[in-house]
Amino acid sequence: MVKLADIQQARDTIYDVVKETPILHSSQLSALCDNNLFLKGEHVQTTGSFKIRGATNKVQQVVEDGASSVTAASSGNHGQAVAYIANQLGVPATIVVPEDATTSKLNAIRTYQAKIETCGTTSAERIPRAKELAHKTNGVFIPPYDDPLIMAGQGTVGLEILGQLKDVDVVVVPVGGGGLISGILTAIKETDPRIKVIGVEPELGNDTYLSLQKNKITSITSSTTIADGLRTTQPGSLTFPVVQRYLDELVLVKENEIKNAMYMVMERMKQVIEPSSAVTVAAAMNGKLGITGKNVCCVASGGNIDLVKLGSLFTE
Numbered sequence: 180m181v182k183l184a185d186i187q188q189a190r191d192t193i194y195d196v197v198k199e200t201p202i203l204h205s206s207q208l209s210a211l212c213d214n215n216l217f218l219k220g221e222h223v224q225t226t227g228s229f230k231i232r233g234a235t236n237k238v239q240q241v242v243e244d245g246a247s248s249v250t251a252a253s254s255g256n257h258g259q260a261v262a263y264i265a266n267q268l269g270v271p272a273t274i275v276v277p278e279d280a281t282t283s284k285l286n287a288i289r290t291y292q293a294k295i296e297t298c299g300t301t302s303a304e305r306i307p308r309a310k311e312l313a314h315k316t317n318g319v320f321i322p323p324y325d326d327p328l329i330m331a332g333q334g335t336v337g338l339e340i341l342g343q344l345k346d347v348d349v350v351v352v353p354v355g356g357g358g359l360i361s362g363i364l365t366a367i368k369e370t371d372p373r374i375k376v377i378g379v380e381p382e383l384g385n386d387t388y389l390s391l392q393k394n395k396i397t398s399i400t401s402s403t404t405i406a407d408g409l410r411t412t413q414p415g416s417l418t419f420p421v422v423q424r425y426l427d428e429l430v431l432v433k434e435n436e437i438k439n440a441m442y443m444v445m446e447r448m449k450q451v452i453e454p455s456s457a458v459t460v461a462a463a464m465n466g467k468l469g470i471t472g473k474n475v476c477c478v479a480s481g482g483n484i485d486l487v488k489l490g491s492l493f494t495e
């Protein structure tokens with residue numbers, strides 16, 4: 180199991196690439212949420228999401244251990260993060276993307292000089308291909324969440340919150356495969372277990388919610404939520420036990436609640452956050468946290484959204 184010391188070690192190695200992101204406060208959203216609301220601004224992180232934290236921690240290590248290339252199977256934030264850090268370290272990267280990946284995402288990966296290979300439409304097709312490519316080239320496949328170095332890297336978000344918001348009562352975190360929340364849980368609960376940590380999933384991507392209910396890893400068939408970073412169909416085998424052990428609560432939000440939260444954050448705070456981030460604000464705005472008058476820190480996990488798509492979300 181990942182320990183606090185692993186996260187502290189990650190902190191000591193990733194900050195040449197990773198930024199300490201700001202904490203933002205909004206009195207208007209605080210009033211709407213009946214809590215004192217803060218955002219942890221990973222939408223302004225290098226590559227536009229927290230994924231660069233885990234990717235940097237992992238890729239630096241495998242390169243130090245002799246890997247001569249890396250691969251990943253994601254057109255989203257993880258793919259961008261792996262492409263970016265590989266380019267920084269001067270190591271070739273191949274990112275395996277689905278046939279229907281959007282041009283804006285492919286362009287971001289290209290900007291970071293990675294090779295793009297197209298394969299199928301599902302991660303079940305992409306992951307074996309990315310592993311095979313790694314195998315052929317003395318490379319290493321970089322998983323998106325189910326890996327101790329990835330989890331430890333993501334956990335540095337938790338260390339930053341502890342340092343920046345001394346009197347935080349509740350931290351609210353989006354849950355996909357569980358890399359981010361398992362890292363944050365380890366950082367926070369092994370430092371100050373009185374701080375509550377609440378996870379949020381879309382109703383349309385409730386695999387961790389179901390897994391907690393059944394007390395074992397449970398899959399959903401597929402997910403169509405607009406929160407594309409949370410479309411995983413089951414929690415990880417390393418991340419889920421951490422969630423089971425430490426998580427205070429997991430709440431669900433609806434698609435229109437996610438959209439509305441994005442809208443409010445843009446309108447009131449002038450910040451562009453992607454749907455996968457907005458689930459945390461959606462939970463706070465719709466009374467799902469079950470608390471009032473507390474210092475609540477919502478993790479704004481990323482800000483990567485195609486602007487044309489963003490517009491189309493609000494034109495009906």
Ligand SMILES: *Cc1c(COP(=O)(O)O)cnc(C)c1O
Pocket residue numbers: 228230256257323324353354355356357358359360408409411453455456480481482
């Ligand atoms: C990947 C991602 C998540 C979910 O993180 P997991 O580690 O898979 O739980 C949340 N928000 C954004 C913006 C992401 O890119």
